[in-house]
Amino acid sequence: GRHDGVGGAEEAEAEGAPLDAPDRDDLAAALPPVVVVLLPLPPTEKLVDEFAKRYTPLVVLTSLCMCTIPWAWGREVGQKWTHNGLITMVIACPCALIISTPVTYVAGLAATAQRGVIVKGGSFLEALGRVKKIAFDKTGTLTQGNFAVLHLNVIENRRTRKEVLxxxxxxxxxxxxxxxxxxxxxxxxxxxxxxxxxxxxxxTILKGEGVTATVDGSVVHVGNTRLFQRLGLLDSLPD
Known part of the structure; x- marks a missing residue:
C-alpha cells in the first residue's frame, strides 16, 4: 500500500542495534580535567565579610523583636511596629555593602584589562594602591633600548663645539x-x-668609567663622573 515504505523504515529502525548511552567513565576520560584555583580574598572583602557575619544577625534579631514584641500592646501598635520592622529589615540589610566590594574589583580588573594590564585578582589590584615605586627591566618592551644625546653643554671656551664633537x-x-x-x-x-x-x-677602554687615548699629542678622556673624580679633574670644572 501507500505506507509500505514508511513501515519498512520503521521495521529497519526497530531491527537495528539500540543506541547505548555513553559510559560516565568514558566521558570523564574524554573531557580534560578542570582545575579550580582559589585565590585569597582581598583584605577589604575579608573585612566586609567579617562585618556582615556580625551585623546581619543583629539586624534580623532587631527586626524580629520589632515585629513581635509590640503586639503585646494591642493590634494597632503591633501592626505599626511590624511595618517598621520590615522597613528596618530592608534598609539595614547589608546586601548592597557585601555586593559592592566584588563589583568594584570586577570593574577595576576589567578597566585594567582594557588597557592591556592583566591583574590576577582583587587582592593584587588592591595592593597596587599601596605601591610607591615600580622598577621595570624590560628593554625592548617598555623602552626602545636606543640611547640619544639630548643636550651638549661645552664648558669654557678652550674648545669649540665642533672640536668637542x-x-x-x-x-x-x-x-x-x-x-x-x-x-x-x-x-x-x-x-x-x-x-x-x-x-x-x-x-684604552676603562671598564665602568669611559675611554682614554692620546690624540695628536694630547691626552683625551671621555667618560662619566667616576672617571673624572678618580683623575682629580672634576673639582677644576666650573659649576
Missing amino acids: EYIALMEAPSSHPLASALTSAAKKEGYSVPPNASVLNH
Missing part, C-alpha cells in the same frame, strides 16, 4: 658600548665625523 666621535668610534653609538650618532647628526688625519695612540 669630533673628539667624541674619534674616541667612541672603536667602542662597542651602547652609549658610544649614541655619542657618535650625535656628532654625525650635526655634520661632524672622525677627523681623517688625527693621530690616536694608546686608546
Whole structure:
C-alpha cells in the first residue's frame, strides 16, 4: 500500500542495534580535567565579610523583636511596629555593602584589562594602591633600548663645539658600548665625523668609567663622573 515504505523504515529502525548511552567513565576520560584555583580574598572583602557575619544577625534579631514584641500592646501598635520592622529589615540589610566590594574589583580588573594590564585578582589590584615605586627591566618592551644625546653643554671656551664633537666621535668610534653609538650618532647628526688625519695612540677602554687615548699629542678622556673624580679633574670644572 501507500505506507509500505514508511513501515519498512520503521521495521529497519526497530531491527537495528539500540543506541547505548555513553559510559560516565568514558566521558570523564574524554573531557580534560578542570582545575579550580582559589585565590585569597582581598583584605577589604575579608573585612566586609567579617562585618556582615556580625551585623546581619543583629539586624534580623532587631527586626524580629520589632515585629513581635509590640503586639503585646494591642493590634494597632503591633501592626505599626511590624511595618517598621520590615522597613528596618530592608534598609539595614547589608546586601548592597557585601555586593559592592566584588563589583568594584570586577570593574577595576576589567578597566585594567582594557588597557592591556592583566591583574590576577582583587587582592593584587588592591595592593597596587599601596605601591610607591615600580622598577621595570624590560628593554625592548617598555623602552626602545636606543640611547640619544639630548643636550651638549661645552664648558669654557678652550674648545669649540665642533672640536668637542669630533673628539667624541674619534674616541667612541672603536667602542662597542651602547652609549658610544649614541655619542657618535650625535656628532654625525650635526655634520661632524672622525677627523681623517688625527693621530690616536694608546686608546684604552676603562671598564665602568669611559675611554682614554692620546690624540695628536694630547691626552683625551671621555667618560662619566667616576672617571673624572678618580683623575682629580672634576673639582677644576666650573659649576
